Amino acid sequence: MKILIVADIEGVAGVNAGLQGTPGNAEYERARRLMTNEASAAIRGAIAGGATTVTVADSHGPMRNIIAEDLDPRARLIAGKPRPLTMVDGVTPDHAGVILIGHHAAADDYGVLSHTISGAAFHRIEVNGILAGEPTLFGGYAAEIGVPLLAVSGDDRLEQHVKQQFPEAATITVKTCIGAAASDSLSPDASCRLIEAEVSKAINASPAAKPVAPCQAPFIVDVQLMHQMQADAAVLLPSITRTGPRDIRFTVQSHKDIIGTLAALALMSSAVMA
Ligand SMILES: [Zn+2]
Known part of the structure; x- marks a missing residue:
């Protein structure tokens, strides 16, 4: 096991x-x-x-x-x-x-x-x-x-x-x-x-135990970033749309893609504030 x-x-x-x-x-x-x-x-x-x-x-x-x-x-x-x-x-x-x-x-x-x-x-x-x-x-x-x-x-x-x-x-x-x-x-x-x-x-x-995820595909992911400039950077990616000064949205089909996109956004967000 x-x-x-x-x-x-x-x-x-x-x-x-x-x-x-x-x-x-x-x-x-x-x-x-x-x-x-x-x-x-x-x-x-x-x-x-x-x-x-x-x-x-x-x-x-x-x-x-x-x-x-x-x-x-x-x-x-x-x-x-x-x-x-x-x-x-x-x-x-x-x-x-x-x-x-x-x-x-x-x-x-x-x-x-x-x-x-x-x-x-x-x-x-x-x-x-x-x-x-x-x-x-x-x-x-x-x-x-x-x-x-x-x-x-x-x-x-x-x-x-x-x-x-x-x-x-x-x-x-x-x-x-x-x-x-x-x-x-x-x-x-x-x-x-x-x-x-x-x-x-x-x-x-x-x-x-049964494997049950709280969310099912398709996944609409709404993210409020900490700073407007982080959203300025995020929308350079074609998969990201702007929904507010600090707010972005993306849609993916798997948890793997939610995780990967968020991890990349976290790296970009720290780089742009450096
Ligand atoms: Zn921790």
Whole structure:
């Protein structure tokens, strides 16, 4: 049984400030250790639940945050960027499920460090009129190729979002959102114990899980960028239409193309503001 664990940092217990996700300071060095520990807890849970092949995809920012030598050695590690499917690269139709650890609420929603793909690029993303967070896009991709989203860990706002869009997925709530950069969190140790236990249960139940994406093709993607100049750059691509000063729209037929277009727009958006 193959499982992909997609590890992010903003939803890790004890993380609530942007600095903790930004390389080059002591706070980040601590936070990446907490992220590595939560990923290892998910590996232990996955193997206890029956997984035989476990891969962790390091999926925050530079995508090389996990301290490889400290990760449970029974898993493989995907790291570095750009990757064709960004956060969910590595999932194939023969996987039994995807698990998101350390995740966060969507851009323009309440939540600790909430954003979607890039806080510097995207103010809000909707797919077919539904607020899109990273679970919407990456869990949606997995579902599209027949792989269910089994479990998600993060704050209580993420939990609400996932319950609406993936009602069958288990939600593991390790902290309560007080504000954009404030939380009431379990201790890192208690969070790891909870993740291990809940992931194990979710893997055990996975044969009955159904892959259902919250959005179906065709996908009309409405994006509000952070700055007008980012929309000026985006419309250089012939597939993008302008719908407002900071607003653009594109239509694609697959989650893969939503993800690829958004990843390219994030790169363009940071380049044009540099
Ligand atoms: Zn992140």
